[in-house]
Each structure stands twice: as structure tokens, then as C-alpha cells.
Amino acid sequence: MNMLLRSVIERLIRTGNLTVIDPGGAAHAFGDQNGRKVTVAIRTRHAERAITVDPTLALPEAYMNGEIDMVEGDLLDLLEIVYTNTGMVNAGAFWARMADGMRYLFRRFQQLNTTARARQNVRRHYDLSRELYRLFLDEDLQYSCAYFTRPDMTLEEAQLAKKRHLAAKLAIKPGQTVLDIGCGFGGLSLYLTRNFDADVLGITLSEEQLAIANERAQEEGLEGHVHFELKDYRKLSERFDRIVSVGMFEHVGVNHYRTFFDKCATILKPDGVMVLHSIGRSGPPAATTPFIRKHIFPGGYIPALSEVLPAIERSGLMVSDIEILRLHYADTLKHWRQRFLANRDRIRDIYDERFCRMWEFYLAGSEAGFRWQDLMVFQIQLTRKNTTLPVTRDYMGAVEERLARQDAPDRGTKPQAPAKPGRRRKRTA
The missing domain is CATH 3.40.50.150 (Vaccinia Virus protein VP39)
Known part of the structure; x- marks a missing residue:
């Protein structure tokens, strides 16, 4: 797993029992290991890079495209860990906060519903x-x-x-x-x-x-x-x-x-x-x-x-x-x-x-x-x-x-x- 993604997840996921399997097959544990175990596998380096840069869009798109799979637990279990730790707000990284900030600035253009x-x-x-x-x-x-x-x-x-x-x-x-x-x-x-x-x-x-x-x-x-x-x-x-x-x-x-x-x-x-x-x-x-x-x-x-x-x-x-x-x-x-x-x-x-x-x-x-x-x-x-x-x-x-x-x-x-x-x-x- 690339160092940027690992550092972001470590900083954000403090509670829960999350394991992420990287594209190379290595397993990385996050949280305090309490509660239901949730394991997600990232299948491609492309998905890994994309999630690092813009998780709010890249995570669901990677799942859609089969680049992420749930190994233990389901999507709701994964999202419970993410939301209860972070609310998925701004995803913790500076570049992710910038992306969300730009989306807010341009939201009126996206909602020009003629x-x-x-x-x-x-x-x-x-x-x-x-x-x-x-x-x-x-x-x-x-x-x-x-x-x-x-x-x-x-x-x-x-x-x-x-x-x-x-x-x-x-x-x-x-x-x-x-x-x-x-x-x-x-x-x-x-x-x-x-x-x-x-x-x-x-x-x-x-x-x-x-x-x-x-x-x-x-x-x-x-x-x-x-x-x-x-x-x-x-x-x-x-x-x-x-x-x-x-x-x-x-x-x-x-x-x-x-x-x-x-x-x-x-x-x-x-x-x-x-x-x-x-x-x-x-x-x-x-x-x-x-x-x-x-x-x-x-x-x-x-x-x-x-x-x-x-x-x-x-x-x-x-x-x-x-x-x-x-x-x-x-x-x-x-x-x-x-x-x-x-x-x-x-x-x-x-x-x-x-x-x-x-x-x-x-x-x-x-x-x-x-x-x-x-x-x-x-x-x-x-x-x-x-x-x-x-x-x-x-x-x-x-x-x-x-x-x-x-x-x-x-x-x-x-x-x-x-x-x-x-x-x-x-x-x-």
C-alpha cells in the first residue's frame, strides 16, 4: 500500500476492526480491532492511487468497476467504520479537502436545472x-x-x-x-x-x-x-x-x-x-x-x-x-x-x-x-x-x-x- 494512503487511513480510522488488502496481497490492519471485522481488498494500483487523491468519488467508482471487493462484512459495515470515525467529510487529506471545497464553490453551476x-x-x-x-x-x-x-x-x-x-x-x-x-x-x-x-x-x-x-x-x-x-x-x-x-x-x-x-x-x-x-x-x-x-x-x-x-x-x-x-x-x-x-x-x-x-x-x-x-x-x-x-x-x-x-x-x-x-x-x- 502506498505510504500516503496508509498514513491517511491510520490517522482517520481510530476505532473499529478494518483490514485493507492492497493490490500486492499484503494485509494492513486499522482501528482498535474491536467490533465486527471488516476486510476490503483493493485489486488494482489504479484504484489505490485514485482513492488516495479523491476518496469520496474514487471509492464508489472502484467498487462499481470491480477494483474493490468486500472480503469480510458488507458495504454497510465498511461505511459504518468510515462514517463513525470520520463522517467521510473531507477524507482527512489536504488535496481531498480542496476537491470538496471546489465542489461546494461550483455547486450552483451543477444545479442549473432549467x-x-x-x-x-x-x-x-x-x-x-x-x-x-x-x-x-x-x-x-x-x-x-x-x-x-x-x-x-x-x-x-x-x-x-x-x-x-x-x-x-x-x-x-x-x-x-x-x-x-x-x-x-x-x-x-x-x-x-x-x-x-x-x-x-x-x-x-x-x-x-x-x-x-x-x-x-x-x-x-x-x-x-x-x-x-x-x-x-x-x-x-x-x-x-x-x-x-x-x-x-x-x-x-x-x-x-x-x-x-x-x-x-x-x-x-x-x-x-x-x-x-x-x-x-x-x-x-x-x-x-x-x-x-x-x-x-x-x-x-x-x-x-x-x-x-x-x-x-x-x-x-x-x-x-x-x-x-x-x-x-x-x-x-x-x-x-x-x-x-x-x-x-x-x-x-x-x-x-x-x-x-x-x-x-x-x-x-x-x-x-x-x-x-x-x-x-x-x-x-x-x-x-x-x-x-x-x-x-x-x-x-x-x-x-x-x-x-x-x-x-x-x-x-x-x-x-x-x-x-x-x-x-x-x-x-
């Missing part, structure tokens, strides 16, 4: 094979943080609880119009349509998500009440009683926060309510990790609340409630990673080995970020008037209890259409 670029970025990730998502998501294809009210919940139960939790915060009244910005595969829009006499519009930039959402609406006979469109939020002109956005804000980009909230303020009716569900960070603003930006979510960015709240304040919207979900996404990602690994052979048939290794690192790295770094999920409830909602949060619990009774297994699993099917109500401008 309408054309935003659609291109979305297609890179969300227009992958629909079978891929069916192999690791829950039955409703919820690709966002679940809500674990009990530790023994299944993924399906926790995702259903998430939908109830969001619906309760929206405080939907019969006959209202609802906008779902970044509707994904349509699960939340369909849930709101089934359980409330509301007219729901879901928008996405993914053609694959749009196709699946429309298919599901037609299969359930709900197309008269829910509608899906391929549309950028900046192109909206109609006004809505309720707005919900789940897992989309991470793709807006820090340059466009004011535009996003200004648009939401414009299209939200005077007595309207909005709920924003997004990944965030409990620490200060940072840059998107280079692996995620390059290979997983181009144009994506996880904001600090200190970047989000000023844009909300300037838009004229009022914050009526903020909730922080801490380990819920870590547990969600654990389920996804387990299902992905259980179906790895089939996923490799769809794509290839490199794709599988890339997604293994993405899922393990994301779970580790929520368990041992500063990642969390925030839900921000917004209104335009101080008197729109009750002055206590009791109404949320009451709605969740009612929906839980409706969702109970003894009612059957077949989705029920609204009581009054018919033509879709016209949304008012």
Missing part, C-alpha cells in the same frame, strides 16, 4: 426499467421515505402509514382540488383519490412514471377523479386547494428554491394548505457527493433547512408545522437494499454487473448517511393564512386514525373507487 435539463436529469434515474423498481420497492411503488410507527412494520405497512401521515397534514375537505408535484408512480395521488372526494392532478417529468400512473388509474377506474401529466411545476397556471410534494424537492436545485416557492404561493388558493416532504440535512449547507451527482441523481441536491426557510419566507407562504423524520429513511433503505440483493441476479440480467454494484453502493451509502451522518427527512406544512388550520395538531391524529381503520386488512386489499364516480371536475384558474 426545464430542459431537469427533464433530462429525471430521465437518467426514473426512466429505468419498471421491473427494476418492482423488484425492490413496496407493492405501491413508493420511492420515498416510509413512516415506521412501529419497529416491526413491514415496508408495505410503513409506506401506507406515510400516506396516511401526509393526508392528515393536508387536511383535505370534500370537493377540493389537490396537486401532487413529482407524483412518482402515482401511489399517493391514487390514495388521496380513493379516500377523499377530491380532484387530484399528479405531475412528473418521467415518461415511465407517467405511463405506470395512468395505467394504475385506469385499472382502478379512477381516471375520472385523478389525472397525471408530464409537466414541469414552473409551467402550472391553475390554482389548487391543496399541494403536496414528496421526494421531488431534492431535484429542484438550490438556485431555484425561490422560483419553486413563489410558484407554489401563486397556485395555492387563499385557504390552501401545502405539505413538502423532502430529504434534508441537519448540518450546514454542503455539496452533493460526487458519486451521487455523477452516477445516480445528476442535478440533485439535499438542502439544509437554513437554505429552504428563507425562500419560503420571501414567497409569502407561512410555515404552520415542521416535523423531522430521523431514522425512518435509514429503515426504508434497509428494506430496499435487502430486496435489491435478494433480486440481484434478475437485476443483473436486466442491466449488468456494474449497474448492480453501482446501486449496491448507492443504497448502502444512502442508508449509512441517514444512520451515521446528518441526513434526515423534513415535512413542512405551509399555508397562506394564519387561520386556515386548527391551532393544535390533534386533527392530524384523528384523520390518521380514521384512515387506519379504512386501511385495515379485513376491509380487503382491492382499491375502492370514490362513491360518486363521474367526470373529472374542472379546476379553477
Whole structure:
């Protein structure tokens, strides 16, 4: 092992039981040798040099390319040692700190998400094979943080609880119009349509998500009440009683926060309510990790609340409630990673080995970020008037209890259409 890499690892890894096998076959032990043993093998000198210079990008890329293998333990075990010792912040070396500093300086250029670029970025990730998502998501294809009210919940139960939790915060009244910005595969829009006499519009930039959402609406006979469109939020002109956005804000980009909230303020009716569900960070603003930006979510960015709240304040919207979900996404990602690994052979048939290794690192790295770094999920409830909602949060619990009774297994699993099917109500401008 080259002396620079060895000195960096020795300085950073003080606890844990890590062994690194270098390209020549020599084993090097790091940490205090307590805990589960984790052994990683670096197969090439190229990977060794690259990790020395820029570990935050080179480590996942070397794993993707088969230049690093886990010999004992798995990726999550490795990342636990790294993150609990260092947080993987700046990787300890001067040149690595310089690289991360440059990424922060240039992050606004990397997040210039014009309408054309935003659609291109979305297609890179969300227009992958629909079978891929069916192999690791829950039955409703919820690709966002679940809500674990009990530790023994299944993924399906926790995702259903998430939908109830969001619906309760929206405080939907019969006959209202609802906008779902970044509707994904349509699960939340369909849930709101089934359980409330509301007219729901879901928008996405993914053609694959749009196709699946429309298919599901037609299969359930709900197309008269829910509608899906391929549309950028900046192109909206109609006004809505309720707005919900789940897992989309991470793709807006820090340059466009004011535009996003200004648009939401414009299209939200005077007595309207909005709920924003997004990944965030409990620490200060940072840059998107280079692996995620390059290979997983181009144009994506996880904001600090200190970047989000000023844009909300300037838009004229009022914050009526903020909730922080801490380990819920870590547990969600654990389920996804387990299902992905259980179906790895089939996923490799769809794509290839490199794709599988890339997604293994993405899922393990994301779970580790929520368990041992500063990642969390925030839900921000917004209104335009101080008197729109009750002055206590009791109404949320009451709605969740009612929906839980409706969702109970003894009612059957077949989705029920609204009581009054018919033509879709016209949304008012």
C-alpha cells in the first residue's frame, strides 16, 4: 500500500476492526480491532492511487468497476467504520479537502436545472426499467421515505402509514382540488383519490412514471377523479386547494428554491394548505457527493433547512408545522437494499454487473448517511393564512386514525373507487 494512503487511513480510522488488502496481497490492519471485522481488498494500483487523491468519488467508482471487493462484512459495515470515525467529510487529506471545497464553490453551476435539463436529469434515474423498481420497492411503488410507527412494520405497512401521515397534514375537505408535484408512480395521488372526494392532478417529468400512473388509474377506474401529466411545476397556471410534494424537492436545485416557492404561493388558493416532504440535512449547507451527482441523481441536491426557510419566507407562504423524520429513511433503505440483493441476479440480467454494484453502493451509502451522518427527512406544512388550520395538531391524529381503520386488512386489499364516480371536475384558474 502506498505510504500516503496508509498514513491517511491510520490517522482517520481510530476505532473499529478494518483490514485493507492492497493490490500486492499484503494485509494492513486499522482501528482498535474491536467490533465486527471488516476486510476490503483493493485489486488494482489504479484504484489505490485514485482513492488516495479523491476518496469520496474514487471509492464508489472502484467498487462499481470491480477494483474493490468486500472480503469480510458488507458495504454497510465498511461505511459504518468510515462514517463513525470520520463522517467521510473531507477524507482527512489536504488535496481531498480542496476537491470538496471546489465542489461546494461550483455547486450552483451543477444545479442549473432549467426545464430542459431537469427533464433530462429525471430521465437518467426514473426512466429505468419498471421491473427494476418492482423488484425492490413496496407493492405501491413508493420511492420515498416510509413512516415506521412501529419497529416491526413491514415496508408495505410503513409506506401506507406515510400516506396516511401526509393526508392528515393536508387536511383535505370534500370537493377540493389537490396537486401532487413529482407524483412518482402515482401511489399517493391514487390514495388521496380513493379516500377523499377530491380532484387530484399528479405531475412528473418521467415518461415511465407517467405511463405506470395512468395505467394504475385506469385499472382502478379512477381516471375520472385523478389525472397525471408530464409537466414541469414552473409551467402550472391553475390554482389548487391543496399541494403536496414528496421526494421531488431534492431535484429542484438550490438556485431555484425561490422560483419553486413563489410558484407554489401563486397556485395555492387563499385557504390552501401545502405539505413538502423532502430529504434534508441537519448540518450546514454542503455539496452533493460526487458519486451521487455523477452516477445516480445528476442535478440533485439535499438542502439544509437554513437554505429552504428563507425562500419560503420571501414567497409569502407561512410555515404552520415542521416535523423531522430521523431514522425512518435509514429503515426504508434497509428494506430496499435487502430486496435489491435478494433480486440481484434478475437485476443483473436486466442491466449488468456494474449497474448492480453501482446501486449496491448507492443504497448502502444512502442508508449509512441517514444512520451515521446528518441526513434526515423534513415535512413542512405551509399555508397562506394564519387561520386556515386548527391551532393544535390533534386533527392530524384523528384523520390518521380514521384512515387506519379504512386501511385495515379485513376491509380487503382491492382499491375502492370514490362513491360518486363521474367526470373529472374542472379546476379553477
